Amino acid sequence: MIPVLLACLTACENTIKSEEIKPTDAIAGVSFVESVTAKAGQTVIPYQKYVLDNGLTLILHQDRSDPLVHVDMTYHVGSGREEIGKSGFAHFFEHMMFQGSENVADDEHFKIVTESGGTMNGTTNSDRTNYFQTVPANQLEKMLWLEADRMGFLVDAVTQEKFEIQRETVKNERGQSYENRPYGLLRERVSEAMYPLGHPYSWQTIGYIDDLNRVNVNDLKAFFLRWYGPNNATLTIGGDLNVDETLAMVNKYFGSIPRGPEVKMPIKPSFIIEADRYISMEDNVHLPLVYMSYPTVSVRHKDEAALDLLSSILGGGKTSLLYKNLVKNQLAVQASVSHPCAELACTFNMLALPHPASGKTLADMEKVIRDSLLEFETRGVEDDDLIKAKAEMEANFVFGLQSVAGKVSQLAANETFKGNPNYIEQDIARYANVTKADVMRVYKKYIKNKHGVIMSIVPKGQKALVAAQDNFTPAARVIPELAVTSDTDLRVRKAKDNFDRSLMPIAGANKAVDVPQMWRETFTNGIKVLATQSSETPTTSILIKIPAGHYFEDKDKAGTAALLAAMLNESTTKRSAEDMSKALQKLGASVGISASNSYLAININALTKHIDATLALVYEKLTAPAFLPNEFDRNKNNAIQGAINGKKNAGYLASNAYRQLLHADNIAATPSGGSEASLASIELSDIKALYQQQVKAKGSEIILVSDLDKSSVLKSLSIFKSLTGEGKALTLNLPESNAKRGVIYLVNKDNAAQSAIRIGKRSLTEDVTGEYYRAYLMNFPLGGAFNSRINLNLREDKGYTYGARSYFYGDKFSGTYTASAEVRADVTDKSIVEFVEEIKRYAEQGISDEELAFMRSAINQKDALKYETPSRKLGFLAQILEHDLTSDFVKERNDIVANISKAEINALAKKHLNLSEMLMVVVGDAKTLKPQLQALGYEVINYEI
Structure with a gap:
């Protein structure tokens, strides 16, 4: 697909401003590399680049437009650095890095960031892992303390118990996102057939369950010690920061962390597919799907841009050939083309789902796709193709600059993969200089008469629908004998400091946040x-x-x-x-x-x-x-x-x-x-x-x-x-149903790997500053945050689910209170027990003093993030217009948060969390679940949609 890297034109030079940053005075242990500033005629994100003596790369981008900062720590390690038999480690560590370190208690990382009024997450792909937080500017030092502690002080805090729980959480994620999702195993099967055995892209980032089951906690620690050193990381900070102060803080918290082993750029294995490889699988789907994938180049290769443009011509929306030849004429429900790129390889992918009424098979879909390629040869590249693609890239680049997070992530990615944060103009040139001849050349070089993987996914029991009989079976994974990693095999690196890392930095006062005029x-x-x-x-x-x-x-x-x-x-x-x-x-x-x-x-x-x-x-x-x-x-x-x-x-x-x-x-x-x-x-x-x-x-x-x-x-x-006229006014009465409360309604889904749970009742209609808002505050520590009671219990303590939550939702006409999760099928009954106990305990005992303080701090410090981007401003303004408010409602809400009493919250909990008023819905394998749910003492009613 087209990346967010296109010419910004002159308007950006006048509207996207940062202070011209000068290299600061020398700090021992920190070397200045370069400074890039905004200048007329250039398309850049201004920054300063430094390298610490231990190899950590630091990039600073100053942006005073909002009183917030975005901190991104990117490690140049993903699933592509893993070994056969040890897949999923990079992603596993994405989870483990949130589980506490020597100076940060278990589950405290999320709590600290949330309590600071910030947001956070981490992502892993084949080539890198990144962790990021957006917080009010006064919280920067605290974020650096957190990131440094998990870089330099994680290993000893990784316990067997944490390892086992997160292993179960990763399994739940695989079940929810891959195995229990229609077409969820498509990419895994195609990658296995596309790449040679042992190629680092032949397995998915999530890894294999067998591999996760096979390894021990020391294997995981060894992986961390190999790849998560400061010399394999880039720390990028953007926002309302003081350069000198930030440099001093970074040096304080990161400077003493020892280097890790040296890291070289990964080798790009070459391979050739000499004949089309047809593979297939049956899945719990309604519509069959054909997917054709061809190997091409690698990210930022000179031909990547032209291949992106080719993918747009063939399958990019209503102007594309596949839309015309498959979707518009109702031969297919969906058809598209993409060209995703990664550090070691890219693939050119075409897919189609036939419309049942068309009577077309997957073989027919494949033929139409191949005929569309021939049509492209005749049609060629039109002027509008280039105009559209370049206009889209320009817009994507500009819109990518609307948030400090967007700018920071682009700087971090360019540094990680090119060693140059200032790669934007080179990227722009790659796309701006694509010609018609380039597009036709790459088509002939990488697609025409070339071979790839053709994957058919068909409904269970309908194997005859495949595009062609399977002619390829990936080589069986041969797992080498894995030596057991012992404590003595771990080469733990220890930092030596002249300050007490156990003391969390205390943030100064929040900067004032102005409500948009x-x-x-x-x-x-x-x-x-x-x-x-x-x-x-x-x-x-x-x-x-x-x-x-x-x-x-x-x-x-x-x-x-x-x-x-x-x-x-x-x-x-x-x-x-x-x-x-x-x-x-x-x-x-x-x-x-x-x-x-x-x-x-x-x-x-x-x-x-x-x-x-x-x-x-x-x-x-x-x-x-x-x-x-x-x-x-x-x-x-x-x-x-x-x-x-x-x-x-x-x-x-x-x-x-x-x-x-x-x-x-x-x-x-x-x-x-x-x-x-x-x-x-x-x-x-x-x-x-x-x-x-x-x-x-x-x-x-x-x-x-x-x-x-x-x-x-x-x-x-x-x-x-x-425009004229007035529509019919909406008069609506939405009475409750007569469905029984206190029972479980069971919806059957044969052989489901996970069960979906909903527990709840009808509740309050939306009221921006009334009881509805106060009930939201009441629920926050129960199920409204990552470190809420429900999520910590079911995900972090038990490993039953990838995520669990509870919430109030309402509009002007009706509202609900709902607790929900998708859980492992084998713990459905146990999960319901935990849900019920948490809700009941909170209703009876109420909020703790610590939870009350946490809620107040978390919600009232979020103001810096509320209005940063145009989309956030739109949401804020829409709320005002919808409910006929003035901007004073923000102050009124802040006052409610600051002054709501423990007694009022507890009264709201007793009022709204009465389990006898709630019903439960469970979707899963009924033949297995019904006796288990009945054993809990509930009436279980079979229910059909």
Whole structure:
């Protein structure tokens, strides 16, 4: 796919500013490398680069626009550095790095970051592992202390107990994301067939269960000691920072950590596929799938850019050949092309899922794909292909600069893989210089008459549907005899300090966070406008809300609003869907239309220089939809197939059953996307009727964040002043169902590796500063944060799940309280016991003093992160307009958090956490689960969706 690396044009030079950073005075142990500053005519992210004596690379980017910092620690190690028989280690360590270190107690890392008002996570891929936090600027030293402690003081804190629990958590993640998900094993099977035995990409980052079961805790420690030294890491910090102070803090906490073993760039193994390799598998899916994958180059190879462009021409949206030849004519429900790249290899991937009504097989899909390649040879590369791709890259780059996290992650990646944070302009040049001849050349070199892996996934029991009989079996993994790693084999490196690392730094006062300055306007036609100016990037983001959502439908025709949204994304009376898509792509603009419960939402992101042209196209979509019968049929049929396929997903089944059981026979009991039956009953006339009734001016809202001033914004929005009319007002009564409480409703999913659990009841409607908000505060330590009681119990203590939570959700018409998780099938009953005990204990005993302090600190220090990006500002403004608030509600909420008493929270817990008022939904293998659940003492009722 096209990366976020395209020319920013001159506007960025004026709107994305950082102070010109000068090399600081020398600090012992820290060497200055280079300083890059913003200059006219250049596309750069300003930074300073340093290297500590122990090899740690440090990159600093100063950005004073918001009082926050983003800290990224990237280690140049991923699954591609693992050995046969020891797969999944890099990802396993991503988990272990959050489990505490010598000076940070178990599960304290998440708590400290959350309590600081920040967010955090970690990710692992084949080539690198990164850990990152975004926090208020005053919390920077605390984050450096945390990162340094797990770099230099982790090994001795990795216990056998932690190892076993996280091993189970990783297994749960594999079950949830791979084995229990339709098509979830596709990439694993293709990689096994694509790469030679032992190639580091022949296994997935998650690894194999057998490998995880085979190794011991010392094997894991040895992996850490090999790869997680400072000389194999890049620390990148961006935001509202003081350079001299930051350098001193980094040197203090990281400077004494000893170097690890030397690390060389990995070798790129070469291989050739001499004949097409057909493989297949049966899966719990509704639709068969064919996937064709060809080896190409590696990341930032000179041919990568042209191959990316080729993938766009063949399968990038409504202007692509596969869309035209497979999706538009309803031969396929879905077809796409991608060209993902990694450090050692890239693949060119094409996939299609045939539409059942077409009568086409996977062999037919393969033939159409191959014929589309031949058509490309004849068609060639058109001027618009280059224009679209380059406009998209420009927009992606600019939008990537809207957050300090986006800028930091780009600096970190460029340093890790190129040794040069300032690689942006070289990347820009790679794409800007692609010619038509380049695209055709790479097609002939890497795709035409070349061989790859052709994977068929078919529903269970339908092996005859494969594209071709299997002709390839990957070589069996030969696991070498693995020596047992003992304590004496570990070469632990110890830092020597002149300060006490056990003392967590104390943060200074939070910097003041200003609520965005906003202005309002109401057009004479009734459209309300709420906007704010943000000059950090030359972009405009808009959310248009039209009262025409799911709740305006008849329950027997649920999905009408979703289909209306889909049709507004199709042809207009003035241009085809393909021409509309092409016009938007040439502007580098994105327009997405979707339906929520109450509204149609039009999300618009555009470069400000193209805002008028973009809004003209949006206006055309809204006022001149063609409502073509063939486009309606395609979208309706695809929606039906999506609803059928959703029944293969345990989470989808659980959510639908839960929704039905909590609501009486009304619109809220139906999924907003519709069911197979409701979608089948919808006619094009229903779509037109909802459009004519509800897509009107009065009651609609425009929320906008732009670098333009008010007068310029109003001039651009004036196109919408010609809209007229008022839709039907929404009057809605959503009574509760008569479903029994205190029982378990069991939905069968044969042989499910995991069970989906929902526990809950109808509850409060949304109230921004009332009891609904106070109930959110009450639930925060129970199930509203990573280190909540429920998640720590089921995930961190027991290893039953990848994640568990509880929450209140409401709108103006109804609300629910829900506890949920997907758990290992063999611990379904145990998980319910733990859920019930945690909820019951909290209702009876209430919040602790420590939890109350944690909740207050975590929520009231989040302000620095609330308004950083245009998307966050849009959400904030939309809330104000939806509930007719003033910005003073922020202060009112802060006061509630600061002053809510322990007694009030405990009273809310007793009121809202009465388990006798709740019902339970479990989706899993009924024949196994029913007797186990009955043994818990519950009435178990079989339930069908």
